[in-house]
Amino acid sequence: MASISSKERQNGPVWYIVYAIIDDKGKRKQMWLRCESEDDAKELLSKVEEYERLNLVYPVPIENRRYRIGLVAGQSDEVHAAAMTVRGMIAEYFEQHCRDGYWEASTHQSAKAISEHYIFPFIGDILISKITPRDLQRYYLKLPTYPTVRPRKNTPGTISKRTIREIHKILRPAFAYAVTLGYIDRNPATELRLPRVKTKKRERWSDSEVIQAISLCEDKDLKLLMEVIYCLTARTGEALAIQWENVHIFNEDAAEPYIYIDKELARLNKADIEATDTTVYLTFPPLSPHQSTRLVLKNPKTEKSVRRVYIPMTLAEELRAYKAAQDEMLADTGLPNYGLVFCHDNGRPFSGDTLRKRFLKFVKKHNLRPVDPYSLRHSGATSKLALSHDIKAVQGDMGHSSSKLLLDTYADAVDTNRQKLAVGMESQLYASEESKKPKKKKRGRKQETNRPRTDESA
Numbered sequence: 001m002a003s004i005s006s007k008e009r010q011n012g013p014v015w016y017i018v019y020a021i022i023d024d025k026g027k028r029k030q031m032w033l034r035c036e037s038e039d040d041a042k043e044l045l046s047k048v049e050e051y052e053r054l055n056l057v058y059p060v061p062i063e064n065r066r067y068r069i070g071l072v073a074g075q076s077d078e079v080h081a082a083a084m085t086v087r088g089m090i091a092e093y094f095e096q097h098c099r100d101g102y103w104e105a106s107t108h109q110s111a112k113a114i115s116e117h118y119i120f121p122f123i124g125d126i127l128i129s130k131i132t133p134r135d136l137q138r139y140y141l142k143l144p145t146y147p148t149v150r151p152r153k154n155t156p157g158t159i160s161k162r163t164i165r166e167i168h169k170i171l172r173p174a175f176a177y178a179v180t181l182g183y184i185d186r187n188p189a190t191e192l193r194l195p196r197v198k199t200k201k202r203e204r205w206s207d208s209e210v211i212q213a214i215s216l217c218e219d220k221d222l223k224l225l226m227e228v229i230y231c232l233t234a235r236t237g238e239a240l241a242i243q244w245e246n247v248h249i250f251n252e253d254a255a256e257p258y259i260y261i262d263k264e265l266a267r268l269n270k271a272d273i274e275a276t277d278t279t280v281y282l283t284f285p286p287l288s289p290h291q292s293t294r295l296v297l298k299n300p301k302t303e304k305s306v307r308r309v310y311i312p313m314t315l316a317e318e319l320r321a322y323k324a325a326q327d328e329m330l331a332d333t334g335l336p337n338y339g340l341v342f343c344h345d346n347g348r349p350f351s352g353d354t355l356r357k358r359f360l361k362f363v364k365k366h367n368l369r370p371v372d373p374y375s376l377r378h379s380g381a382t383s384k385l386a387l388s389h390d391i392k393a394v395q396g397d398m399g400h401s402s403s404k405l406l407l408d409t410y411a412d413a414v415d416t417n418r419q420k421l422a423v424g425m426e427s428q429l430y431a432s433e434e435s436k437k438p439k440k441k442k443r444g445r446k447q448e449t450n451r452p453r454t455d456e457s458a
Contacts, residue, residue, distance in 0.1 A: 002048045004041045015041045019052040031083070033058055056125050059087045084183050086131070087124040090115055093174040098276045105268045105278040105298070112272070114166050117149045118159060128178055133188045136171070140164055140192065161195035168194055203371045204378040216366050221350075222358050224322055225342055226376055228259075232309045233380040233398045236373050237264035240350055241297050243339040244323060249316040257316035261399070262306045263297045265349055270294065282338065284348060295349060305399035381406070 002019035017033040033048060035041040044058075051058045094111065097103055103111070123131070123139055143159045172189040179187050205213065210230055217223040229239045241263040249257040263281055269292060273280060279299040286294060300306055319341070330337050335347045342350050359373045377398070384394045395403045 002045060002052050004038070004045060006038070017041055017045055017048045017058075019048050019058070021052065021055050021057060031057060051125075057083045057085060057127060059085045059125060084128050084178070085125050086128055087120050089128050089178050089183070090119065090170065090174050093177045095275075096177065097173075101277045103276050104301075105272040105276050106266055108276050109269055109272040111170055114163070114170060118143070118163060118167055119170065128175070128184055131188050133190075133192060136188055137192050140168070140194070143167075144195075161197045165194055165197060168192070202375055202378055203369070204375040204382065205369065205371055206379070207383050209369060210376070210379055210383075213363075213366070213368055216368075217362060219358065219362065220322070221342060222355075222362060224318060225350075225355065226359075226373075227315055227318070228341075229373065229376040230380040230383075231311050231315055232259060232261070233377050233384065233394070234261060234309070235264065235301070235305075235377060235399075236352055236355060237266055238300065238305070238399075240340075240342055240352065240355065241265040242341045243297075244341060245339060247319060247323075247341065249311075249319055256310055257313065258308050258310045260308050262300065264300050264305075265295065265352070266298055267293045267295050267351065268298070284338070295351060300399070302399070302401055304401045307396060307399050309397050 002017055005016050005018050006013045007016070008014075015035045015038050017035060018030060019033070020028050020030050023029050033044070035044060048058045094108070094115075098108055122143075123135075126135075143164055144161070146159050147157055148159050148163065168189065172187070175184070175187040175189045178184050210226075214223060214226055217226065225239060228234065228242070229236065232239065238261050242259060242261070243263070246260040246262065248260065268278070272278075273296075280296045281299075282297040284295040322341075326343075329345060330347055333346065337347050338349070340347070340349050344350065355373055360370075362368075363370055381394055381398055384397060385391070388394065391403050391406060395406050398406065400406055
């Protein structure tokens, strides 16, 4: 069984847990797990013994930097590679990926949840050197038979095809990272067959339906929010994060009022913020000391998401009136004023869940076609495309990094313009061809002439 051992070093004793596993050839292999202290070794001993009984290598914490570079008790990189589990590989990949600035907090939070719920319980303790493409393919095929962590309404409650594809988005680059570092020779996740997911087209209101909804809305906060998301083609998190200092409407003579979008509202864990390069401008106090997450104003999704969006003059006038009423309301409370355009009576921001609940309640009350608040961004984009025929201008308003997403998502609006192009080509090309053709004489009753009558005609 596992035991605790120590070795004297120049800086003092170093503590290890020594245990053994049986390799594929039936040979007994001794493993050394370095610990921070004797107390740490005593605390981990029972856990390591459990792994030893199952003939598994204990997953070494990624924080152990010496183990990571293969310097534990004189071990070589080859020994370290042989001891690397899927759990350890993903932890190391996450750490490096965040350090290099590829992920921000919300992405890290999502990937971490996928790993903890759907990867580690199934294959987390398997050595990466032992995993084959066949093993991963069987794992993917078996996943839909297990219950999902958070089932949705009207769903079977099992792990979905979309979740399997999200799992693959983590495993494939993580294994590629392991290949780069020399832990394994080939990536077992490169040529796997993934389930096909049918993309469901997002329902969105037409211009007439948006106008009808705004005219019916009696909730002044929700009404203005709907107009802002529609006119700015903003994401809901961006709209909820707008502060008055970024609303350029207070010069009455300004012919071109605009709103500068440079933040978004999100609910994040502190650990995910610290693990990434996420810039947090403001953290709102929690409503309860037991909350593990915080509402924050953070940097937007991409660099292109920071943008200036011009707004209609009528919307600017509505915002001026809204600001005057809000200042009067917050002045009476004496509560902190965070400078938000959309906030509760106590100055705190509306969360995305609050907006969604109020919006869906309004839609149901007036028997409108069911859509979600985010679809107003899509409706606004479709309207702008139809009005301007300028793809790059609409792309700039939406904060997309390329026009491809815009064209793929709003193909119906683009198709309308393409139909107009066909009509224009008809008049330009075939109208000139029509003019070259000889005109046909009209057939009709011959008119009588006043020519003199001959004897024969008489």
